[in-house]
Amino acid sequence: xxxxxxxxxxxxxxxxxxxxxxxxxxxxxxxxxxxxxxxxxxxxxxxxxxxxxxxxxxxxxxxxxxxxxxxxxxxxxxxxxxxxxxxxxxxxxxxxxxxxxxxxxxxxxxxxxxxxxxxxxxxxxxxxxxxxxxxxxxxxxxxxxxxxxxxxxxxxxxxxxxxxxxxxxxxxxxxxxxxxxxxxxxxxxxxxxxxxxxxxxxxxxxxxxxxxxxxxxxxxxxxxxxxxxxxxxxxxxxxxxxxxxxxxxxxxxxxxxxxxxxxxxxxxxxxxxxxxxxxxxxxxxxxxxxxxxxxxxxxxxx
Numbered sequence: 558x559x560x561x562x563x564x565x566x567x568x569x570x571x572x573x574x575x576x577x578x579x580x581x582x583x584x585x586x587x588x589x590x591x592x593x594x595x596x597x598x599x600x601x602x603x604x605x606x607x608x609x610x611x612x613x614x615x616x617x618x619x620x621x622x623x624x625x626x627x628x629x630x631x632x633x634x635x636x637x638x639x640x641x642x643x644x645x646x647x648x649x650x651x652x653x654x655x656x657x658x659x660x661x662x663x664x665x666x667x668x669x670x671x672x673x674x675x676x677x678x679x680x681x682x683x684x685x686x687x688x689x690x691x692x693x694x695x696x697x698x699x700x701x702x703x704x705x706x707x708x709x710x711x712x713x714x715x716x717x718x719x720x721x722x723x724x725x726x727x728x729x730x731x732x733x734x735x736x737x738x739x740x741x742x743x744x745x746x747x748x749x750x751x752x753x754x755x756x757x758x759x760x761x762x763x764x765x766x767x768x769x770x771x772x773x774x775x776x777x778x779x780x781x782x783x784x785x786x787x788x789x790x791x792x793x794x795x796x797x798x799x800x801x802x803x804x805x806x807x808x809x810x811x812x813x814x815x816x817x818x819x820x821x822x823x824x825x826x827x828x829x830x831x832x833x834x835x836x837x838x839x840x841x842x843x844x845x846x847x848x849x850x851x852x853x854x855x856x857x858x859x
Contacts, residue, residue: 585629621851708728
C-alpha cells in the first residue's frame with residue numbers, strides 16, 4: 558500500500574494540513590498511521606464526509622457521547638469515560654492493570670507488558686468493559702430489563718476463564734450461593750423473582766432521582782444475581798440511568814472504594830454515607846465536563 562504525508566493529502570483533498578491532521582486525530586481516516594510524530598495516509602483513502610449540521614451542536618452529554626463514539630473522536634469526553642470508568646470499576650474488583658495499561662488497550666488495542674506478569678482475564682475484562690460502556694450509551698434511553706442486564710454480564714465476562722466453567726453461568730443468574738461484604742445475598746432459587754420484582758418497582762416511574770438510582774444499585778447488589786461481576790454491572794447500570802434521567806453521572810474511583818463499600822453496607826441505616834460518596838464522585842465528574850466544555854447546566858445533581 559502506498560502512503561502519502563499530510564501535505565500531499567491536503568493538496569489532494571483541497572483542505573488545510575490542519576484539517577487532515579484533525580481527521581486523523583479523530584480516527585476518521587481508515588488506515589492512517591502515526592510514525593515518528595507524523596501521519597501517513599493511504600493514497601487511495603477518500604476525504605471523510607463532513608459531519609451533518611444537526612450533529613455539530615449536541616445539547617446533552619448523551620448526545621455528545623453518541624456523536625464522539627460514532628465518529629471515533631479521540632481525546633474527548635467519550636474517550637475519558639471509557640478509560641476512567643473501566644480502569645476504576647475493574648480496579649475496585651481486583652484488576653492489577655495500571656491506568657496507563659488500560660488507556661493503552663483502549664487507544665491501541667495493545668498492552669505494554671515489559672517487566673509485568675499480567676492476568677489474561679484482566680485484559681479480556683478490560684476490553685469487554687469498553688464494549689459494555691458502548692452498550693449503556695446505545696441503550697441509555699430505554700428502560701431497564703432483565704435481558705439487557707444479562708447481556709451486560711455476558712459481554713463483560715465473555716472469553717474469560719470464568720466463561721469456561723459450567724457452574725459459572727455467564728450471562729445468566731448464579732447457580733451457587735455467594736456473599737458480598739460478608740453478608741448473605743439472595744439464594745440462587747430466588748434471584749430471578751427478586752430481580753423481576755425490583756425492575757417492576759423501579760420501572761413504575763419514567764424519571765428517577767439520583768437517590769432512587771443509588772437505591773436501585775443497593776438493592777441490585779444485595780441480590781447479587783450473578784456469580785461474579787455484580788459490582789461492575791451495577792455501576793454500569795447506575796451510569797446508564799444517570800444518562801437516561803439527565804443527571805450528571807459519576808465514576809466511583811479507587812480512592813473512594815472503602816467509602817463506597819461502607820455506604821452500601823449502611824444504606825438501610827444511614828443513606829448519607831453512600832449519597833455523600835456518590836456526590837463527591839459526581840463533583841469530580843463535573844470537572845471533566847467543564848474541561849471538555851460539555852454543557853451540563855441542564856443536568857441535575859439529584
